[in-house]
Amino acid sequence: MSGHGASSLAHWAERIRAAAAGRSHLRLRGGGSKDFYGCGPDAGNPDTLGTRDYAGIVAYEPTELVVTARCGTPLAELEAVLAEQGQSLAFEPPHFGSEATVGGCVAAGLSGPRRAQAGALRDFVLGVKMLDGNGDLLTFGGQVMKNVAGYDVPRLLAGSLGTLGLIAEVSLKVLPLPVAEHTLRFELAQQEALDLLNRWGGRPLPISASAWRGDALHVRFSGAAAAVGAAANSLVGLGGQPVAAAEASAFWHSLREQTHAFFAGDAPLWRLAVPSTTPVLAVDGMRSDAQLVEWGGAQRWLRGEGDHAAAIRALATEAGGHATLFRGDAATRASSGAFQPLSAPLLRLHRNLKAAFDPRGVFNPGRLYPEF
């Protein structure tokens, strides 16, 4: 653990105050594994404030189901420590590289294959220690499971992409690793897969992940050995083929880390969050087979060359959801924005909140939306 914790926080506070006074900007950066995510990080020519030095697990009591770590702690290290105790971050955060840090993970707010069942990253954030745009060190939330004292700032910071403040330390809820896991593979067209997933969703099955791609649906079951076995058996009759453990684990890992072949290449990658019952999506001019479905139908990945931003966003809105340009070249990100545009009242609230946390606009200008 870094012995220079307090001094580096003080040093950062100093830099933040100086930037605020000089009306300059800071780009908060952990391991840089998610540099691609969000709008261009370069608006306002910021200096970079790297957080990797402020690392280490501050407190971990497995019986309390909570871990507290500094922002620069490598995500891999944290997960290894949890695994030693038979625990894990149940939302399976993507790392996107070995440099990923805990702070960056929380700021990006991304969740992996288990999200539909276990919940999103923000559901596991219990407390934060942060530096706001005035350089004040503030603590919100805590290490207990339930806490409604004051507004829920910790969850607000999750996914804020560093635009509200510097997450210095975070407390996360952890859960026991599932005792057993089992994956089945079904040969199905996308619509059939969607229908099945939604029907299964209404039954108390221990489904912990699902993915449809290229006429195959993978479904993972997790939980007590008895439950997983029974559930898997009940679905084998529908044509499910068991997938060997090692192969299954590699498959889910490739989705979580986007190392799966689907994600290879430079074509823009769109993430659509839609109601799980939304029928197969079709975008004019995009290949209909360049799709990957996760989260029981609630997350659809689309790939395709060319500028389809307007059509995709309209499609997502129509379905009652939203679309993110997850990966794309800087030009497309600049022209279409990474995230679905906000309604007028929401944009106003976002600006106001940004001003409340970071009155001088020091942090990551434009990273979330070009407007702030």
Added chain:
Amino acid sequence: MQTHLADFIEGTPEGREADTILRSCVHCGFCTATCPTYQLLGDELDGPRGRIYLIKQMLEGRPVSRLTQVHLDRCLSCRSCETTCPSGVNYHRLLDIGRGVVERCVPRPMAEKAMRFLLREALPRPWLFGAAVKLGRWMRPLLPPALADKVPATPGEGAGAWPKAAAHKRRMIVLAGCVQPALAPDTNAAAARVLDKLGIALFEAAGAGCCGALRYHLDAHERALADMRRLIDAWWPHVDSEQFGGIEAIVMTASGCGAHVRDFGALLGHDPVYAGKAARISALTRDISEVLDAEREGLAALLGEAGAGTGPEVSFHSPCTLQHGQKVRGVVESLLAVAGYRLSPVAGAHLCCGSAGTYSITQPALSTRLRDNKLAALGAGSPAVFATANVGCQTHLQSGTATPVRHWIELIDERLNG
């Protein structure tokens, strides 16, 4: 809750009782969830917790007006709130006390006065009410809808034969009641036939009349107490005397009366002459379902083949006075099942049908909404017949549906004797 009762009531028996009840309420609001009027209107003032508060401020000496009266009038006295209340708040007693005070303080508009007078005077008199029903049936097309609905379009089927009296050693009195003989004349006869098969003689005592519930709930407390004393006098010789051989129980076939008679002990508790007798009467009182429940084995034996789950489908509306007032729950349903009827499930079974004594006449709009909701719930499974356990509910429900609404004891009677 904190209380500071005003001088006019503090220290009186009523005041002490009210204070105890008020203080037992912790204002959790659970009761609002099962209160029919709150569920319809969504105003705190139309739910039990709000009414308790209205009564509290009145007893604390704050000015009271028509505004309070309106919300207390809207209460059905269904006591669903009491069933829900974990703190054991004796709401209906507090309401009675509160209504009494409002009645003294707040004058009513003329039309309302006249209507309440009529109800108070006509309904409790069987001879007058019976005549009125006959007259009403004839004049039905001319009556305002609020009243016309209450008058059955066709006469109830005449009372079937009572079994030959006295052959049995076991004897019970049944209350004839005030409106039942005119509106549902066969109910008591059916009860008598069923009990006869079980070896129990059932008879009506002469000179009994109305139990006083009607007047009591129209806030004519003194007149009601007189009714109650008269009834006690009529029954007492049978209760007390060797000469008549004594009786096992006083049986109620209208749960509305049952709930009230069970309260005699409390209501006449301060009466030096009648307190003891009233308590005895209350203790002897049984709903017909409780009597039958105790004879369940005999009944099952008698029904034999009939009890094989082959009967028609029926949905049961448990009157508030049965499930909340007398806290008899699930008994009728299981007896009907013993007799082979198939019960169709009823949503919101704890809710009042809107009959509630004279409520259907004093609050026609709310009453009709409650009735229609109840009929929809009863009819959800399309049963052939609706059953209930109180004549008021029976005629009220019947006024909104073509499906026959019967007293459940008649259904048992049919399986036994039909």
Added chain:
Amino acid sequence: MSIDNEIGAPRCVVGRRQLIAQLRTVLPPHCLLIEEEELRPYECDGLTAYRQLPSLVALPENEAQAQAALEICAALNAPVVPRGAATGLSGGAMPHRDGVVVSLAKLKRIVKLDPLARTAVVQPGVRNLAVSEAAAPYGLYYAPDPSSQIACTIGGNVAENSGGVHCLKYGLTVHNVLRVRGLTVDGEIVEFGNAALDAPGYDLLALMNGSEGMLALITEVTVKLTPKPELAQVVLASFDEVTKAGDAVAGIIAAGIIPAGLEMMDKKATHAVEPYVNAGYDMDAEAILLCESDGTPEEVAEEIARMKAVLEHSGASGIRVSQNEAERLKFWAGRKAAFPAVGRITPDYLCMDGTIPRKNLARMLVAIAEMEVRYGLRCANVFHAGDGNLHPLIMYDANVPGQLDLATAFGAEILELSVELGGTITGEHGVGIEKIGQMCAQFSPDELDLFRRLKRAFDPGGLLNPGKAIPAAARCREYRLTRGAAPLAGSVR
């Protein structure tokens, strides 16, 4: 800089007559209460120790009326206090002297229930239990189940981020809500979240949960529905010492079990509740634990066996397992009615809501027993033990002068100890008006100032539920003077 938005802060006193005249143009006559006689029953929520007569009560019947009423209030600078079922236990819905209580109780329609997508769109006045009842025919239910679920509304649940006896495994309100539609202070319609997961931008949906009616007026909520487990069973364990029960709780979690529910009641609580439910609780036990397991029959059997082993090891003096669904529901009915049932043994109680690390449960129980002696007041203990969420019920008699003050001091001491033990002053009931002083103990001046700035981002004029949850700087200065307390937790500096 700090912004003072508490009661008593100078504000333009509203022309009441003008307010009435304008509200009458947008609300039907029976939806606006103006006479003191009608207003009085609205003076408090489930916490009767704090009361304030409102200026007016508005009961809109639809969103448009609510919107119009809000616009008028904003224009006339009148405070607005949202109200659901008023089962709140922190005075969150306590009115403002110059303000309009806006009750959402008439907005009680389930707008849409989609069994395939497992979502329900409901108006804010829909009762929590009504959602589960509507979903039941599809084998679904709404997971968060506050003990007040029979009566409390979804709007109130979101505003408080309510928990329930099953939230250890199934999450709090914030984990089970997909979308909140609401009105900003000046009546603008705004949607937080949507029918899909993880909406873009800041997580304002999460922020709305637990915002105590201070950021927006909620007019519609989309909730997630959960499939009912195939089987659920409860283990009822008795203990002859309260501290043993506390240790057993930590033991179960340590064994890697996440029970569907893990609740504790002490003897005073079981004795109050048993006459109401006849649940068959062990009346001799000093404390009982209710541990629920759910899932497939095989899973439940396996987990129950593991739980029993831990309970026995922790010294349980008796163990019973629910034999059927009726019995299971009875066991829970007793727990859920525990607060009001305590009304049978005391005229009044204050319900605390501190949350602490589970390992400190036994320590807290010992401390509370000591405080009972020192304050001369009894305290029944009902805990969401699995979450470390305590509900000590401090019994007092409001008619005895001085007892409320004693009870309040007793409660304050429990809350401060909660913070000291690494916890928080409120796990699920909210700060409201009740715990506003203790906020000064849990948060530093800078932290409180950020809360005030956040509030101002939504409500610059401070009209939405003013005086709740976030203390003014002046209050905290006074609090620290009188209690002689530095911030107990908070920042490292």
